[in-house]
Amino acid sequence: MGEGSTPLVKLENLSRMLGVEVYGKLEFLNPTGSFKDRGMTVGVSVAASFGYRIVAAASTGNTAASMAAYARRAGVEPVILIPKGGIASGKLSQIQALGAWILEVEGTFDDSLEAARTAAVKGLAYSLNSINPYRLEGQKTIAFEILEDLDSVDYVVVPVGNAGNISAIWKGFKEASLLGLPSIKPRMVGVQAEGASPLYKAWASRSGAVERVRNPSTIASAIRIGNPVNAAKALRAVEESGGLMASVSDGEILKSLRILAEHEGMLVEPASATSLAGLIRLRSEGVIRDGRRVVLILTGHGLKDPKALEFIAKGAGFRRTSANTTEEALLKLEEIAAHSV
Numbered sequence: 001m002g003e004g005s006t007p008l009v010k011l012e013n014l015s016r017m018l019g020v021e022v023y024g025k026l027e028f029l030n031p032t033g034s035f036k037d038r039g040m041t042v043g044v045s046v047a048a049s050f051g052y053r054i055v056a057a058a059s060t061g062n063t064a065a066s067m068a069a070y071a072r073r074a075g076v077e078p079v080i081l082i083p084k085g086g087i088a089s090g091k092l093s094q095i096q097a098l099g100a101w102i103l104e105v106e107g108t109f110d111d112s113l114e115a116a117r118t119a120a121v122k123g124l125a126y127s128l129n130s131i132n133p134y135r136l137e138g139q140k141t142i143a144f145e146i147l148e149d150l151d152s153v154d155y156v157v158v159p160v161g162n163a164g165n166i167s168a169i170w171k172g173f174k175e176a177s178l179l180g181l182p183s184i185k186p187r188m189v190g191v192q193a194e195g196a197s198p199l200y201k202a203w204a205s206r207s208g209a210v211e212r213v214r215n216p217s218t219i220a221s222a223i224r225i226g227n228p229v230n231a232a233k234a235l236r237a238v239e240e241s242g243g244l245m246a247s248v249s250d251g252e253i254l255k256s257l258r259i260l261a262e263h264e265g266m267l268v269e270p271a272s273a274t275s276l277a278g279l280i281r282l283r284s285e286g287v288i289r290d291g292r293r294v295v296l297i298l299t300g301h302g303l304k305d306p307k308a309l310e311f312i313a314k315g316a317g318f319r320r321t322s323a324n325t326t327e328e329a330l331l332k333l334e335e336i337a338a339h340s341v
C-alpha cells in the first residue's frame with residue numbers, strides 16, 4: 001500500500017529553539033498511520049505464504065490496525081487481542097472498520113500478549129506480535145532510508161514500548177554496508193514513559209536486569225507496556241551504539257505534543273511525541289551537545305488519539321468563536337485580523 005519511503009524533514013523551528021539540528025522521520029505518514037506497516041506487510045506476506053488462514057496479535061492499537069489492513073489485502077482473517085479499555089479511540093475505529101475480530105482481554109497489554117502467544121503455540125493462528133522476526137526485518141528499512149537522506153547522524157531517538165522498533169532500526173544500521181549504503185552508526189536513544197519504563201530502569205541501574213512493571217501507566221497508550229518482549233535486543237542496541245535510555249513524564253510528553261503542533265504543524269499521537277520529550281530532556285541535561293544532528297522517529301499519527309488532541313487544544317485556549325449571520329462572521333474576522341497584527 002505504499003508503506004515506507006516516508007519523508008525525512010528538517011524541523012527548522014525546533015532546531016533553532018533547541019540548538020541542535022533536528023530532523024523528523026515522518027512514520028505517521030505510513031498507510032495506516034504508523035511505522036507498524038513496514039513490518040506488517042512483510043509479516044502478513046510470510047503468514048500467507050506459509051498457508052495460514054488466521055493471523056493474530058496482541059496490540060495497543062497500531063499493530064492491530066496495521067495487521068487488519070494487510071490481512072484484508074492478503075485474504076486472511078485478522079484476530080486482535082487488546083487490553084480492555086486500553087487503546088485510543090481512533091485506533092479502535094480503524095480496527096473495527098476493517099472488520100477484524102476483536103477480543104478484549106481484561107488486564108494490561110502484557111496479559112493480552114500472553115494469551116496471543118499461547119494461541120500461537122497451540123497452532124491456532126500465525127502470531128504477528130513484536131517478537132515476530134519478519135516484522136523486524138521490515139522495520140529495519142527505517143535505517144536504510146535515513147542513510148539514503150543524510151550523510152551523517154549523531155543520534156536517532158525512538159519511543160520504546162515492546163522495543164521491537166529500536167532493535168530493528170539498529171539492525172538496519174549494522175547491515176547497511178551490506179547493501180552498499182554508508183556505514184554510519186548513530187547513537188540509539190530509547191525513550192520510555194515514566195510509568196512504563198522497565199528498560200530505562202534496567203539501563204540506569206547498569207545491572208541489565210529487566211523487572212516487569214505490573215501496572216504500566218501513561219497517557220502514551222502505544223508504549224504502555226510493562227514487560228517488553230524485545231528487551232534484551234533493545235538494551236544491546238543501546239549499548240552497542242554507545243547510546244542511552246531516557247524516561248519522561250506524561251507532562252513532558254503532552255508539552256512536546258503541543259510544541260510539535262505549534263511550531264512545526266505536525267500532529268502526532270502521545271507515544272510519538274515521547275521522542276521529542278526525550279530530546280528536550282537530554283538537551284537540558286547537557287547530554288546531547290550543541291549542533292548535533294538528531295533524527296526523531298515520529299511513530300504514529302495524531303488523529304489516532306482524538307482525546308490527546310482535545311487536551312492540547314484546551315491548553316492552547318480553544319481559539320474558537322461563532323457567528324449567527326454572515327455579517328456577524330465578517331465582524332468577527334475583522335476582530336481576529338486586528339488581534340493578529
Ligand SMILES: *Cc1c(COP(=O)(O)O)cnc(C)c1O
Pocket residue numbers: 034035036062063130159160161162163164165166222223269271272299300301
Ligand atoms: C508500537 C509503537 C511504538 C513502540 O514501538 P515498539 O517497537 O513497541 O517499541 C511507539 N509509538 C507508536 C505510535 C507505536 O505504534
